[in-house]
Amino acid sequence: MAAITHPLHSLTLTFKTPNPRFTPLPKLTISATSTSNRHISGRKLTAAVIGGGPAGSSAAEALASGGIETYLFERSPSGAKPCGGAIPLCMLEEFSIPPDLIDRKVTHMKIISPSNLTVDFGKTLKPNEYISMLRREVLDSYLRSRAESKGVTLVKALVTNLDVPFQPNQPYIVNYTVNNRMKYLPVDVVVGADGANSRVAKAIGAGDYACAIAFQERIKLPDDKMEYYENLAEMYVGNDVSPDFYAWVFPKCDHVAVGTGTVSSKQYIKQYQQGVRSRVHPKIAGGKVIKVEAHPIPEHPRPVRVRGRVALVGDAAGYVTKCSGEGIYFAAKSGRMCGEAIVKASEGGHRMIDESDLKREYLKEWDSRYKMTFRFLDLLQHVFYGSNAAREALVELCGDEYVQRMTFESYLYKKLAKGNSWEDFKMVSNTIGSLIRCKLVGKQMEAFDPNVLAKVVG
């Protein structure tokens, strides 16, 4: 890098040296440093995207649209990833998802507290607002074929290893198996979109993260019971169904998925599943279990998300929100942002990029846009998922219309909903009030002598 000196761009060289006085403002660096990258002659920049889910397909699509030679590796294109399958409205627009892919439009949600206090969530939804439920295999294959139409080369293979080069100018070697034959592909840039057990992350030493396990059973219900879940999803909270997450009943194309998740008590997941089943019991009695599945969900970002010319996106990076466990939108969005960042830094595939480009164009943008969202949901999880008393308070609060409106707007449009400050103040004081009351009840419950409970109530 130091060999290429351009008299007009001497500022860019000082950016590379660890000079503490020169912390350039983002506006200055973007236009200046990209030209210090080496121009590639005779070919375009090559990129490999490992993993063909929403993150990988979006990254590949963005890369190919920008003129970069892209290879998308997916080991089982017909696989059905165990997933909630819910996507917000903004994703339909931003990623141009055709409406016929949607299995169901959820317009009502019920949240049920440990004491069975039931709140109808969704009173404020407008007629054109809903949560779309899709099958992952349908969504993933659509996104992949769209990426292919933009010029991405799809490789149906299992990536076994990624060789990280020792010299800075050497390519990355993607080792993969296809038809029981080992092959390899040298590329300039790698995007790791291979999910929670990412091989790419291991290859670059990205570090580990805590994972929650999500366990669900798909149950086919008789028609009259299925009607109840026509466009209704349910959320159960309580220590009997999960100590630090929630349990759900999500309607799918012709069955419901009943599941739960936990971070801290993975060995008891089957008992929590039984707990959900007994809570939902009358509504699923007579149903048949058609599939049982489980999958890890990352709880927070990996310590390293970009190293060298490798970037992690989606679940591989750990972009799953706490509290709601939403990951599809953030996976697709991060994939696209990463792809666009590479296109911009390489000026359409003509220049080599490096780690600082990835960090500046992709990581910094991502963090500045979504870190607050993630942090806020983490705070909510800490406050409201900690104990049964806090969960009761959460469900009480969800009965308030203002809370419902703000929650749905923030979820569906991924933008901080515009609120009115008097209502905000009321919401905050109601929150404090509910938390205090429920905590008091909780403390009384703890002090309660179980023998007294056995005597006549009242």
Added chain:
Amino acid sequence: MTSSMAFLSSTPTKLPSFSPSSKTHFPINPFLSLKPQRYHFASVRAAEIGSGAAVVVEEKKDSEVKAAEEGNGAPVAAEVEEVGVKFEDPKWVSGTWDLKQFQKDGATDWDAVIDAEVKRRKWLEDNPESSNNDFPVVFDTSIIPWWAWMKRFHLPEAELLNGRAAMVGFFMAYFVDSLTGVGLVDQMGNFFCKTLLFVAVAGVLLIRKNEDIDTLKKLIDETTFYDKQWQATWQDEKKE
């Protein structure tokens, strides 16, 4: 645990039935586990007998259980068993407490309502119930007026804390006066004294039990933990 796993793997095509024996492994069911011989009958909906489900669990005998099975008109099929007994109470009417039954001297006895709700939630915590669509629960703590909460919980605690603050304050004022000769009014004019006052008030408010010191430390760690995880990727850059 193993019995429940066996159920799930051997009967994939029908909703596995809840065996009473699998309940013994439930880590959160200490109450029912105290009475193992009652287990086999806990699965029957015997709530219709007598008043108050809690009583029934303790006192029912085999013959009563049989009567319940026959008398129970609800379609409780043999393999689809209800989990435990439902919460029943004469004052709990269609998903909420009937406040008219809590009258005392013409006004609602809110303390009794709070006690009843505590008992109900404690019962449900130990014996989780399925949510009922016919009589959804609509009682939440906001129904009880704020002054009832104040009177019962806030005022005694406030009295305690104010008492502590007053005792500490009086003796500190006396102590400082005896050492420096500065009276109470003049002490308040001094910046250092004002700081000490602030620390004393904050201490009385935040540290009410010995455990609170650890709790506060953990809280500070927890609130900054997630942020540290997000910043971790930028630590590399600082090290370079």
